[in-house]
Amino acid sequence: MADIDTSGGGGHKKGGKKRGKKLSTRVDFTPMVDLGFLLITFFMLTTSMSKPSVMDINMPVKDEQLKDEDKTKIKASQAMTILLTGKDQIVYYFGIGEEVQNPLVTNFGANGIRKVLLEESRKRNPSLDSIKIFKQMANERRITEDEFKANYSRIRNNKNGLIVLIKADDKSKYKNLVDILDEMNITNNGRYAIVDMTPGDLKMINDNPYVKK
Template identity: 80%
Template sequence: MADIDTSGGGGKHKGGKKRGKKLSTRVDFTPMVDLGFLLITFFMLTTSMSKPSTMEINMPFKDEKMNVDDQTKIKESQAMTILLTGKDQIVYYFGIGDKVQNPLVTDYSRNGIRKILLEESKKRNPSIDSISIYRTMLKEKRINEETYKKNVSRIKAFKDGIIVLIKSDDKSRYKNLVDILDEMNITNIGRYAIVDIAPGDLKMINENPYVKK
């Protein structure tokens, strides 16, 4: 609201010379303050708070008293090991023990570890592409969230699906671990675990000529 103040200036002065009145304006910002509080209250009541997102991490359970028969056994054809090393590089190989295939080097790009995981997952789990169909059905509200999660869990738990072992050396960064866990979620890898790196894995990294030192 703007008020016009006519109290200042103008009138007769010494010498009998008459001057025109000077009009000054004064702006009242009280209504603007009220409007500001109304807007703040409106946004506080209508804006939904963001929910914290959680990341699922499967850690191996260590029990020295556990029998050998009770331990989870991984088939050679299912095992894939990912070694996180420095310079944002990944060394990966397939197999277990003495039957390990030649280790290869890749990165965290779309055409790197993500492409490899997608290809290997499809080889072992033909139903893995069905997850995108269920996701579309959920988005279109043709199924509820409970049905979606149930079907996705069933597909990811396919008994002959790929099993990924994630290991990191002392040169890798915390960001690298977060990135590879994101890739597990993006590529719908249902079974993976973070385990300690073995001396043989460190030797494999150090002796690989394609790993940046």
């Protein structure tokens, strides 16, 4: 709303010299306040709040609290052990125990541990490639979200799939543990565990000439 002030300048005395009237404009912004609240309300009702992205980790219970039949039996042929060192490096080997003679060294990244995990996971569980198909079907609304989650969980937790044992020494960073858990999710490995490092594993790291000291 705009008001025009038509009060002229100059005096009103009789016989005085007439002057031109000065016009002043005043804009009333009061209605804009209502419009502003309407816009805020509209965006609050139509915009979805961002949801935090988190990773669920099921922490194991202590061994003394488990019965023998409840303990998970791991085959050496299915196991892969990952050792996190203090220099952003990864020492890994296939199998269980300290009898491994040729541990390998790699790093974090697409051409490092991720490539190794993808190759070994697909070798033991070829159905991992079908996750992309189910995901596309879910995006196209050909299957429901619950159906996708059920198939996703079933494929990732295949009993014949790769089992990864993750161990971190005292010098490794918290970021390294988070990164390797991300790699588990990226490579669709659903069977992994975080366990304590043994003295044999530490010796394997310290004696390896390719590990940065």
